[in-house]
Amino acid sequence: MMFRSPALARAVVMAAMMLLGPTVAEVSHAQAAASNYNLPDFTDLVEKASPAVVNIRTTELVRQRGAPGSDDEMAEFFRRFFGVPMPGAPAPGTPPRRGQPPQQEEQSRGVGSGFIISQDGYVMTNAHVVADAETIYVTLPDKREFKAKLIGSDKRTDVALLKVEATGLPRLPLGDSNKVRAGEWVLAIGSPFGLDNSVTAGIVSAKGRDTGDYLPFIQTDVAVNPGNSGGPLINLRGEVIGINSQIYSRSGGYMGISFAIPIDEAMRVSEQLKSSGRVTRGRIAVAIGDVTKEVADSLGLGRARGALVGSVEPGGPAEKAGIEAGDIILKFNGRDIERASDLPRMVGETKPGTRVPLQLWRKGATREVSITVAELEPEGKARARSGAAPKDDSAAQAGKPNALGLVVSDLPEARLKELKLKSGVEVEVADGPALRAGIRPGDIILRLGDTDVTNARQFNDLVRGLDKSRIAAVFVRRGDATQVLTLRPGAASSR
Structure with missing residues (x-):
């Protein structure tokens, strides 16, 4: 089509552009701008960090198999085809003759990654x-x-410190894992499947993931595979913020979730390994659990927080400090405990022998106590548990369940002494709300709400006075552990 007027031609072209949208050039320019927007270039960072990331190969000694025609081969021939030892061969289990040690060879055991943290050869x-x-x-x-x-290793945190005899080595600077933010870019360098200096990138998915007693892991979506373990997780400043340690996988390979040990936690461990070759941790000798919203509401705590004490080890630091099963520990050494998993980490990093303040929640009020932290032993000692005495089923017919679905009986003084309890009643029948909450015959009821249970009559009177529109907290002892169960009263059974 020809236009006699240039102005008319320009107007028609502009109208067509408005109808058809942006040109290819404009689209390409927009895509280029989007691709460059806020996306990091890792090239310089990788070039600077890679020299300090190492491959770690481990070996083990195994008994060397005999060469063709050797005594080992002949012995195997006699064993397989005749079912007897080779004539003149020593009996099984006989140590080698003096001057003839068993032949051994070094075989590869596994590969992993690591990184240099000092120029004089310390490797993590x-x-x-x-x-x-x-x-x-x-x-x-x-x-x-x-x-x-190997300077030392700590299985609880999965951290090991190595030393090589060298100087002037490249090293990686260490960052502050407390300043890590979800959503920030990170990268991992390591040797997945033995492929040295492989780089993968992603973002921090979450912080404080509880997959162990002593580690609030950093979760990322960085691709981590077998062989990456021990390698560094690096931020955009080139600082190590974690050690790649675990993946979540159903196949054995990467599935989009990986976990790194925060470098602050790892350095605390490595400093102890460097100074003494082992890690010492504190303990206060309690078993704890989470505080649910229902438990917090029923006990008047306001919101779910703290660590619920399930049991107290006899003679341990907690018992000496006056801590009781059913208490909720709100603060340790002035630091708030939001989740139960916070407490083992706080206690573990406290030097044994240190006396620290604790804040407890008991019977609707806070209490302040002091506790002397003991040392956590490498392996826990087994403790004898006193089981409940077998009950006669006929006792279950002694009464009808109350509004909580419970029939209880008094505990004799001898039984209280055996269980090391001041008071409580034993469950004969659990029905209705109690049965749904998991209470069963043989359990001991210690407290209802903020009131200690002294005998069966008093307990039933307390239950009759409960507000049926509110949830009640029942402190239940089973074995050595105490748990808080929440029940909503119903109508008393008429059976």
Whole structure:
């Protein structure tokens, strides 16, 4: 089509552009702008950090198989085809003759990653990477290989510290894992499947993931696979904020969720390993559980927080401090406890022998106590548990269930002494609300709300006075553990 007027032609073209939308050039420019918007370029960061990320190879000694025609091969021949030892061969289990030690060879056991934290050769990795290794080899990206000494490892946090004899090594700066924010860019460098210096990137998905007593893990969507373990998680400033340690997987490979040990926690462990070769932790000898919203409401706590004490170890620091089963620990050494998992970490990082204040919630009010932290032993000692005496089923017919669905009986003085209790009643029948809450015959009822239970008559009187529109908190002892169960009173059974 030809236009006699240039002005008319320009008007028609502009109208067509408005109808058809942006041109290809404009679209390409917009896409380029979007691709450059707020997306990091990792190239310089990787180039600077990679020299300090190492490959860790472990080996073990195994008995060497005999060469063709050797005594080992002949012994196997006699065993397999004749079912008897080779003539002249020593009996099974006989130690080798003096001067003839058993032949052994070094075989590869596993691979992992690590990173250098000091120029004089200290290397950090995961404890499971070097566990049970006979020899540990550290290989740098420039292909230098060193035999490493294991300074120490801590299975509870999965942190290990190695040392190689070298100086002037490249090292990675350490960041502050407390300043990590969900959504920030991070990258991992390591040796997945033995592929040295592989780089993957992603974002921090969450902080404080509880997958262990002593570690609030950093969760990311960075691709981490077997062999990445022990490698660094690095922020955009080139600082290590975590050690890649675990993945969530149903297949054994990466599925979009990985976990890193916060570097602050790892450094606390490594400093102890460096100074003494082991890690000491505090303990106060209590078993704890989470405080649910229902428990908090029923006890007048306001909101769900703190750690609910389920049991107190006899003779332990908590018992000496006056802590009782059913207490809720709100603060430890002035620090708030939001979740039960906060308490083991706070106690664990406290030096044994330190006396610290605790704030408790008991019977509708806060209490302040002091406790002397003891040392956590490497392995817990088994404690004898006193089980409930077998009950005669005919006792269940002694009365009808109350509004909580319970029939209870008094505890003899001898039984109270055996259980180390001041008072309580024993459950004979659990029905209705009690049965749905998980109470069963043989359990001991210690407290209803803020009131200690002294005998069966008093307990039933308390139940009759409950507001049926409100949830009641029942403190139940089973074995050595005490738990708080929430029940809504119903109509008393007429059976």
